[in-house]
Amino acid sequence: MRSTAITASPRRVRPRMSHPALAVPLLVYLAAFYGYPVAAMLFRSIAEPSWTIENFVKIFETPVFLYVLWLTFRVALVVTFISLLLGFPVAYLLARMDRAKANLLMMLVLLPFWTSILVRTYAWMVLLGRQGIVNQFLQWLGAIDAPIRLLNTTFAVYVAMVHILLPFMILPLYSAIRGIDGNLLRAAEGLGARPIAVFRQIVLPMSLPGISAGCLLVFILALGFFITPALVGGPRDLMIAVLIQQQVELFNWPFASALAALLLAAALSVFLVLAKRLGIEKAIGRARQ
């Protein structure tokens, strides 16, 4: 990688601008204030009240907790799928535009990306409320006679979570589709392929790395969502992060730790799949910009 021509003269060792030791302060800091607390919490899940796997057994033996696991998994899966469905056309359109225009439109994706999750969730509470704009609009259309319940439903959870996670899908899709050589598409069209065939035989297979990166990323982030389901979900939409918070408030710390261990294990294993597919640095780069 580095040019070797200059270094060929053996007179003295070239002083390097950097040294691995520069990373030590950060590593010590993270080990003390991030690694240790999380490790201690994980330890608590098997060491309290005494050495036991009771906490984990309890999760899998209680129907309510099993339901929470299933619901969390289902919500994450549905949100991932809808994000892919909505994100793909946008990414495709942007990737086929010339760069100046695409950069401008990309702002529309990146601005919500950087707006506080709390603000975005609150906006959906306003939109979906009983007197909210969506209800008024539907009444104006004549689709419904009286306001219907939209807020505090699973529907609201889906709408708000997809809204928040969509940029995480669009960004990796965009860079994957950008990488497709336009000549391939033109050649296929020139040879008479219909748009569907071009899509299925060229665009889809060649954007697969972007699709898997985006899907895995959205899925991981959706698994651990807390703020949005807590605010717009109904009493039955209890996702695992919300359950963890409730258990902490009830002082069931070892049990909350067991739930957290499970969530962390799920997120990490999905992430390892992502890292394996893309190489760790790329996977990390795509994780969040």
Next chain:
Amino acid sequence: MRDSEESAVRMRAKRPRRGRTSRGLAAVAGLVFLYLVFPILIVIPLSFSSGTYLSFPPPGFSLHWYQNFFGRSDWLDAAYLSIWIGGAVMCLATVLGAPAAIALVRSRFPGKNLLVGFIISPLIAPVIVLAIGIYFFYARLGLVGNPFGLVIAHTCLAVPFVVINVSAALQGFDERLEHAAMNLGATPWRTFWQVTFPIIRPGVFAGALFAFISSFDELVVALFVSGSTAVTLPRKMWESIRFEIDPTIAAVSTILVVLTGLMFLSAELLRRRSERLRSSLALPDAPRGEALPEGTPVI
């Protein structure tokens, strides 16, 4: 260059069937853009409402809710605290993260990927996991409700942004510029401040900015760790949304949307400047990093 060539070819190859497909695509994409942006914009007119409840359209214009925000000490204190914590996190994360990024980009050693993974993992791991880990830890140390406790915890979450942005600025950095400086007799310290830092500066600033925003926005850790004595702005907003839901929260949201927009724009400008600096300051036939699509701030 290749782009204009491409679009020229596309011009010639335009066909009616393709036009219809892309018009359909544009319509779908337009709706998705609307879905992305509309909810954020809708908060703005609500914040100027004269009604006491969140009804739409607003019954009249008033600045009442802004007065409420700027006149109530609980809101202002929360805002000051968040700014203070965000600033401290920004400094700490930059001081820790920037040197680490330089070390990690420039050196090779076994287990490096694992270390990078560990440093970046606060972005991937569910925040609730970190939040309760830190909560249990602080409960024992008596740090719950202490603003310094929040600074310490938020720094763990903010550091990856600095590391990612500084690493990006260092990709394709022509190291021969440094060798030249040192061959001319500059000390490593001087070389860093006079050659390296000016080139990576936009990346460092962008990382610092993102670190600030990430702390300023952070709610989950704050919910557990802030107690009743270190109430940050997101925490105050959370309580307001849950218990008093009046348009003050719309006013706060509007202020935040505008502020984030401005900060985001400056970070984006910094990033572009960093790209320009790198390409204009590289020596001829310098090793270049892989060209990334603009608008995707991937590391």
